[in-house]
Amino acid sequence: MTAAIEQIMLTAPVIPVLVVDDVAHAVPIAEALVRGGLPVLEVTLRTAAALDVIAAMKTVPGAIVGAGTVLNPQDLNAAIHAGATFIVSPGLTEPLGKAAVESGIPFLPGTANAGDMMRGLDRGLRHFKFFPAETSGGRPALKALMGPFSDVRICPTGGITLDNASDWLAIEQVLCVGGSWLVKRGAPDVAAIEAAARAAAALTRD
Template sequence: MMTLSVEGVMELAPVIPVLVVDRVEDALPIARALVKGGLPALEVTLRTPAALDVIREMAQVEGAVVGAGTVLNPAQLDAAMAAGARFIVSPGLTEPLGKAAIAAGIPFLPGTATAGDIMRGLDMGLSHFKFFPAETSGGLPALKALAAPLQEARFCPTGGITAESAPQWLAEPFVKCVGGSWVVPKGPVDAARIEALAREAAALPR
């Protein structure tokens, strides 16, 4: 299995679906539909009891690069990696989690919302960050202001981004991709609908 860098994960597609999956039996149809639609990087958030089993299931889908989101500490990092996660996303950046992810050698996308967050990450040797929660942290104007003095940083804005607003974010050179939950609508799994939304997302210019 090919090992990807965090930049490599972010370059797989313009959108990383942010997935909250309650039922293990939904894992395979969701993953297959997203990959078929052109979105191979899948962030499964650790917000449900089923999340680790969902990661195990989705990791079996050919072409899927499955990561774990909402990772809060080194124990969750270890559990996610044991379940087959190939990248890690967190809502914030702490020293214990950052050091553990770097030591593990796994692509790590920590959440940041302030200059101090980003500077701490840069000091740790990280250069790619989640901007979260994107819209309620000031939206694109805020990220532009942060990116100007912190020019080596690259971002995946997540939180409140929609199919309509994604193109504005992706037009910025410091934005490598966006995270979004709109590609998997709430409710019963409709694989055809998910695939169609994934195709639209995969076609977004950047």
């Protein structure tokens, strides 16, 4: 599990965080992001269409589609059934952590403090989403956490933009960032999405 989630995190510097209301928009969005160089897609379970969106995006060649905003084992099972390749959660609870580890699916749980990371490490997890990144103290807070947790690997999400993503990627333990700026809700402007993806894909890790 740990090797698989690390490989996913290293695929591109940015994982688009997607809120899609209409399954008809799924394939055009995924195609534009993949063309732009961002094949790893996190579809949040925040809309009624989300599970169908995951299934539709899975048909796009090159797309690596996961589910985000997974809150409990029921969400986990539904996302896996829809075809999610990986799972992202905003936090880490005992029931969800146990179910995710037992499922074997690559799992990126949300953490914002030392206690969260310690609970994850107790379950054999060492890859985490730092969330919400900017309002949880930003880069200074993450750098402080990385002192006692230097072996973990991080995907900051929440308040990340094209302008500040490079600063986050410069932190040694950060493998990628989550970005919600790439795709606006509503009918997709595929040219704008592809252009935004190309700009994000050009970011580098120091």
